[in-house]
Amino acid sequence: MKKIEEIQQLVKSHLASLDWRIEPCGLYEPIEYVLSLGGKRIRPVLALLSCQLFDENIEKAIYPALGIEVFHNFTLLHDDVMDKADMRRGNPTVHKKWNENTAILSGDAMSFKAYELLAKCDPSVFKSIFDAFTETSLDVFEGQQYDMEFETRNDVTIPEYIEMIRLKTAVLLAGSLKIGALCGGASERDADLIYKYGIGIGLAFQIKDDLLDVYGDEKKFGKAIGGDINCNKKTFLLITALEKSDAASKASLMDWISREKFDRTEKVKAVTAIYDKLDVRTNAESAMRAYYEDALNALRQISVAEELKQPLYDLANNLLYRED
Amino acid sequence: MKKIEEIQQLVKSHLASLDWRIEPCGLYEPIEYVLSLGGKRIRPVLALLSCQLFDENIEKAIYPALGIEVFHNFTLLHDDVMDKADMRRGNPTVHKKWNENTAILSGDAMSFKAYELLAKCDPSVFKSIFDAFTETSLDVFEGQQYDMEFETRNDVTIPEYIEMIRLKTAVLLAGSLKIGALCGGASERDADLIYKYGIGIGLAFQIKDDLLDVYGDEKKFGKAIGGDINCNKKTFLLITALEKSDAASKASLMDWISREKFDRTEKVKAVTAIYDKLDVRTNAESAMRAYYEDALNALRQISVAEELKQPLYDLANNLLYRED
Numbered sequence: 202m203k204k205i206e207e208i209q210q211l212v213k214s215h216l217a218s219l220d221w222r223i224e225p226c227g228l229y230e231p232i233e234y235v236l237s238l239g240g241k242r243i244r245p246v247l248a249l250l251s252c253q254l255f256d257e258n259i260e261k262a263i264y265p266a267l268g269i270e271v272f273h274n275f276t277l278l279h280d281d282v283m284d285k286a287d288m289r290r291g292n293p294t295v296h297k298k299w300n301e302n303t304a305i306l307s308g309d310a311m312s313f314k315a316y317e318l319l320a321k322c323d324p325s326v327f328k329s330i331f332d333a334f335t336e337t338s339l340d341v342f343e344g345q346q347y348d349m350e351f352e353t354r355n356d357v358t359i360p361e362y363i364e365m366i367r368l369k370t371a372v373l374l375a376g377s378l379k380i381g382a383l384c385g386g387a388s389e390r391d392a393d394l395i396y397k398y399g400i401g402i403g404l405a406f407q408i409k410d411d412l413l414d415v416y417g418d419e420k421k422f423g424k425a426i427g428g429d430i431n432c433n434k435k436t437f438l439l440i441t442a443l444e445k446s447d448a449a450s451k452a453s454l455m456d457w458i459s460r461e462k463f464d465r466t467e468k469v470k471a472v473t474a475i476y477d478k479l480d481v482r483t484n485a486e487s488a489m490r491a492y493y494e495d496a497l498n499a500l501r502q503i504s505v506a507e508e509l510k511q512p513l514y515d516l517a518n519n520l521l522y523r524e525d
Numbered sequence: 526m527k528k529i530e531e532i533q534q535l536v537k538s539h540l541a542s543l544d545w546r547i548e549p550c551g552l553y554e555p556i557e558y559v560l561s562l563g564g565k566r567i568r569p570v571l572a573l574l575s576c577q578l579f580d581e582n583i584e585k586a587i588y589p590a591l592g593i594e595v596f597h598n599f600t601l602l603h604d605d606v607m608d609k610a611d612m613r614r615g616n617p618t619v620h621k622k623w624n625e626n627t628a629i630l631s632g633d634a635m636s637f638k639a640y641e642l643l644a645k646c647d648p649s650v651f652k653s654i655f656d657a658f659t660e661t662s663l664d665v666f667e668g669q670q671y672d673m674e675f676e677t678r679n680d681v682t683i684p685e686y687i688e689m690i691r692l693k694t695a696v697l698l699a700g701s702l703k704i705g706a707l708c709g710g711a712s713e714r715d716a717d718l719i720y721k722y723g724i725g726i727g728l729a730f731q732i733k734d735d736l737l738d739v740y741g742d743e744k745k746f747g748k749a750i751g752g753d754i755n756c757n758k759k760t761f762l763l764i765t766a767l768e769k770s771d772a773a774s775k776a777s778l779m780d781w782i783s784r785e786k787f788d789r790t791e792k793v794k795a796v797t798a799i800y801d802k803l804d805v806r807t808n809a810e811s812a813m814r815a816y817y818e819d820a821l822n823a824l825r826q827i828s829v830a831e832e833l834k835q836p837l838y839d840l841a842n843n844l845l846y847r848e849d
Contacts, residue, residue, distance in 0.1 A: 228670040279633060283626040302607040302673065305629060309603060310666040312636050317659050320652075327652060328644075335640050342634040346552040349626065 203253060205246065205512055212245045215263055216270060219318075231295045231307040232314070235274050238290045245270045247374055248381030250512050251395050254505050255385030261323060262384035265330055268318030269377050272334075275311035276341060278304055283349075312338075322384055329392075330380045337376030344369025351435045355443065355458065362440050363404065371403025394499045401496025402517050408489040409520065411436040415473055416482060421524040427469030433458045437488065439472075441481040450475050493521050527577060529570065529836055536569045539587055540594060543642075555619045555631040556638070559598050562614045569594045571698055572705030574836050575719050578829050579709030585647060586708035589654055592642030593701050596658075599635035600665060602628055607673075636662075646708055654704045657716075661700030668693025675759045679767065679782065686764050687728065695727025718823045725820025726841050732813040733844065735760035739797055740806060745848040751793030757782045761812065763796075765805040774799050817845050 203211070221233035245266035252262035280286075281294040282304045288294060296304035319334055320327060347365040351357050378399040382392045413422050414429040415438060429436050442454060454475055457468055476482065496517050500510055527535070545557035569590035576586035604610075605618040606628045612618060620628035643658055644651060671689040675681050702723040706716045737746050738753040739762060753760050766778060778799055781792055800806065820841055824834055 225667055225670045225674065227674055228667060276633075279629055283629060305603055305607060306666060306669060306673075309600075309633075309636065310663060312633070313659055313662045313666070316640065316655075317663070320655065320659070324652065328648065331640075331644065331655070335637055335644070338637045339634060339641070342630055342637070343549055343552060345630060346549045349630075350549065350551055 212242045244377040248377040251378040251381030252385035255387045264321035268315045272315040278308040340368045340372040366407040371400045374403040375399025397499035398496045404492040430472045445479045536566045568701040572701040575702040575705030576709035579711045586705045588645035592639045596639040602632040664692045664696040690731040695724045698727040699723025721823035722820045728816040754796045769803045
């Protein structure tokens, strides 16, 4: 049984060995660039960890796993264009380094390259992983659309928010796990259970992210605290605060949301004080724990020996107690 | 055997019956819109005509054919963003009617919807049509990349130009034909032959387009003559003219290309006069005829009765003598 670190290394070396030095280089160089920017490669790692539950020969899942990583980076590339983001992992984004048209076209090509990699699998599983991948990808775009729509709404409910993060974040983790399982020869039942595990950890992960933005340790978190507060991002905390607040707190929150000019530190402090008063942290933590439990419940039901599942229990655990 | 018009009607009614009234409508409404703008639906028609060579039950190829049409419209949608085009078939483009982010995201979703439709086929042909579609799509992006790069070059050669239009235009026609043939149960040899037929008519079609822009009848052509000349588009005619011209003609052409302010009618008249003097029309017409002959040669070799091929002979013929 391979450890997470070993699998991560395997993913990285295979990813680096993909050949993007092909013509026209104006199309493929930006793809090589965006894939070289690094990251934890969590999705392909999940795919291989999941494959390993059912078959120790995880090489079977490597190309589909890389396909998922290429897809994920394609969504980041186009998201950066849509967000007009200048930097990604400390480097200029593709539309900054090249231009917007290049970012659109190279991104488009990446989704087809993702399918090309996905198809490098055992023919017996191809249709099932194709279906999982296509459905998952469409979910991701739906999630992105809801996320964009939420920016201009102040009446987003918690169920709407959960559905958005399920689509935008959780399904791709879940889909990666499902695809890995199918490559390993999992039954449909087990593939669905590992998908459920992925949804659970994905939702818990996103709520943890919302919590870290406000209650994280700036040094460990690696980015400034309160980024979500400053841009009025509809997080679990803000939506819960708007729902739980009395008239005075609500007025104060809405006032901070509507201000165009403000001192960032002051805004973070004021909004955090409202969050504290309403104790929205407890709501978020209990929701996070509930999704974490859902994940573990699904994992327990998978019909393989418990010791094989250890890396996935560890992963869920690390997630819940992570500080970055 | 169904006639072209009948097949076109079949495509249109199936396309109209696709359900895009799904949530989030902010993502799917623009897709429904762009697909409703019309067009000759030439690619799905080719797929069904090709299927019909090998199997009279052309319903087998209908969803893959629609997938190709969705893909084609996705490329138009993103091309319009890249070209900053305001209008498409007499209607505002998606990024004008909604906004650029919507155009990017809905376009992205379309490529996955295209795959979803493609997969609605007989499982026995799925992998082969998947491979043909993925390869074809990547070719289209490569062609688009070359086309963009040619805008800022004045040293494009005819072989480079032919390769660009092969990728950008011809392969999708050829891929449609190949996918239709595979759905109909064609042998690999016949599928490759119909692909060759598609490349031939695609190249001939594009050169005809270049010719019509200069030598077409404005009323029949449906758009103003000289559009390519005015924007210095590297067409078969311009590239040939730059290659054939003596020093004086070349200087005059380069002068017109470099002018930022000019009278459009005057420019079209002057450049056309150079084309006439160099007789580039003859070069273009003989190249077009050669590709047309290549197409017919491939079609002749396909191992089905000649009378079944009649619609495809007619189509090639109409193409060569079309005036719009």
